[in-house]
Amino acid sequence: MSRLMISISGIRGVIGEGLTPQVAMEVAQAFGTVCNGGTVVVGRDSRVSGEMMHHAVVAGLISVGTRVIDLGICPTPTTQLATENLHASGGIIITASHNPVMWNGIKLLASDGLFLDAEQGEKVLDIRNRGAYNFRSWDQIGHVEKYDRAIDEHIEAVLALPFVNVSQIRARKFKVVADCINGAGAVAVPKLLSALGCDSVIINGTPDGKFSRTPEPLPENLGEVTTAVEQYGADFAVVVDPDADRLALVSEKGEPLGEEYTLALAVDFILQRKRGPVVANVSTTLAIDDLAQKYDSPVERTRVGEINVAKHMREIDAVIGGEGNGGVILPDIHLGRDAFIGITLTLQALAETGKSLSQLRAEMPQYSMVKSKIELADDMDPKAIIARLEEKYAEEKLDKTDGLKILRDKSWVQVRASNTEPIIRVMAEAQTEDEAKALASELSEAALSE
Numbered sequence: 001m002s003r004l005m006i007s008i009s010g011i012r013g014v015i016g017e018g019l020t021p022q023v024a025m026e027v028a029q030a031f032g033t034v035c036n037g038g039t040v041v042v043g044r045d046s047r048v049s050g051e052m053m054h055h056a057v058v059a060g061l062i063s064v065g066t067r068v069i070d071l072g073i074c075p076t077p078t079t080q081l082a083t084e085n086l087h088a089s090g091g092i093i094i095t096a097s098h099n100p101v102m103w104n105g106i107k108l109l110a111s112d113g114l115f116l117d118a119e120q121g122e123k124v125l126d127i128r129n130r131g132a133y134n135f136r137s138w139d140q141i142g143h144v145e146k147y148d149r150a151i152d153e154h155i156e157a158v159l160a161l162p163f164v165n166v167s168q169i170r171a172r173k174f175k176v177v178a179d180c181i182n183g184a185g186a187v188a189v190p191k192l193l194s195a196l197g198c199d200s201v202i203i204n205g206t207p208d209g210k211f212s213r214t215p216e217p218l219p220e221n222l223g224e225v226t227t228a229v230e231q232y233g234a235d236f237a238v239v240v241d242p243d244a245d246r247l248a249l250v251s252e253k254g255e256p257l258g259e260e261y262t263l264a265l266a267v268d269f270i271l272q273r274k275r276g277p278v279v280a281n282v283s284t285t286l287a288i289d290d291l292a293q294k295y296d297s298p299v300e301r302t303r304v305g306e307i308n309v310a311k312h313m314r315e316i317d318a319v320i321g322g323e324g325n326g327g328v329i330l331p332d333i334h335l336g337r338d339a340f341i342g343i344t345l346t347l348q349a350l351a352e353t354g355k356s357l358s359q360l361r362a363e364m365p366q367y368s369m370v371k372s373k374i375e376l377a378d379d380m381d382p383k384a385i386i387a388r389l390e391e392k393y394a395e396e397k398l399d400k401t402d403g404l405k406i407l408r409d410k411s412w413v414q415v416r417a418s419n420t421e422p423i424i425r426v427m428a429e430a431q432t433e434d435e436a437k438a439l440a441s442e443l444s445e446a447a448l449s450e
């Protein structure tokens with residue numbers, strides 16, 4: 001299997017096994033050609049291969065006449081915000097997000113700081129496929145300018161948000177453990193916490209890309225941070241993925257809240273202050289619907305993927321949105337998943353209510369989500385299996401926004417074919433873990449029975 005995926009949203013691959021500097025340079029040349037001699041902001045996470053990828057990307061961009069604004073190691077949301085605020089023609093983020101250390105990739109941003117949509121992505125792919133790069137002569141090539149204000153500007157923008165009372169947060173001198181997985185968050189999260197007057201303990205805080213654990217911030221990967229919370233007697237802990245768009249929270253008891261609850265807490269916080277539409281992807285917790293109902297606000301669901309959520313938020317003028325995997329999007333600052341927002345709103349909620357994070361979690365609608373997968377043999381067609389399930393469950397309430405989702409009372413189960421592996425992903429949510437597990441098994445069995 002080739003370990004390189006090229007899609008309209010960028011590329012992702014294993015270094016040395018598909019993802020090479022040549023591929024990175026070609027994508028950058030194609031993107032720079034689309035940007036037609038404009039300005040492109042470039043940021044990267046801290047992966048060991050990041051420097052190699054960065055040189056290739058910058059060379060490709062300059063060759064087609066681009067002015068490169070180089071942010072160096074920088075979180076994804078910060079690069080998105082800088083692309084928008086510096087009025088660039090686009091942006092490039094060199095990251096493989098939560099993938100393991102041997103991976104890297106490229107994400108492409110439009111001038112508004114949003115990821116490219118399908119149409120924009122096709123344009124870049126088409127230029128690369130045809131090799132139709134607009135190479136410039138020696139006197140027309142681009143150049144690089146370093147820019148080191150992006151993180152400070154991001155933090156200033158977060159602190160200036162409505163609903164954020166910096167002096168109130170500072171007065172509490174929260175003790176916070178932050179696990180930055182030696183990723184891009186390491187250059188930004190400690191700064192944010194210190195700007196908010198927190199007494200922080202940073203673990204995995206060297207941005208050298210050496211991930212000491214599985215990078216995805218799932219509860220099972222958070223052993224080190226939960227121990228640190230107990231040792232230090234911290235108020236809570238924050239955990240980001242390597243490019244710091246996803247945030248997981250751990251309570252003062254050392255218990256991971258589950259990534260779904262990062263968004264649920266943020267939605268509760270915002271809707272208390274400002275009612276209006278909420279957007280989430282179809283795989284996000286039902287807690288969002290319950291909270292929206294409580295505040296008399298509508299919820300709309302999109303396909304999985306930040307760009308789908310962000311675009312729909314703009315269309316319907318949503319007050320908050322995001323993805324259940326710890327990705328909070330607050331349009332007051334920008335339409336991108338942003339761990340800085342989740343951290344700051346959590347601190348503000350704790351400061352205002354005087355409650356602990358485990359108390360706030362206990363006050364949330366209670367759901368349990370399970371994720372499993374169906375392994376497919378070579379002769380099994382995921383589309384046919386999902387079509388058969390659709391027929392079998394035709395009498396029930398179905399949502400076909402992304403794969404097939406069966407909605408029941410206070411529970412749901414969803415099956416989706418993976419784009420990258422011969423599996424069908426199964427997700428189920430219910431009010432108890434047993435019920436969620438039963439739903440997931442029911443669908444897995446139904447999928448495999450003729």
Ligand code: MG
Pocket residue numbers: 076097098241242243244245246
């Ligand atoms: Mg990420």
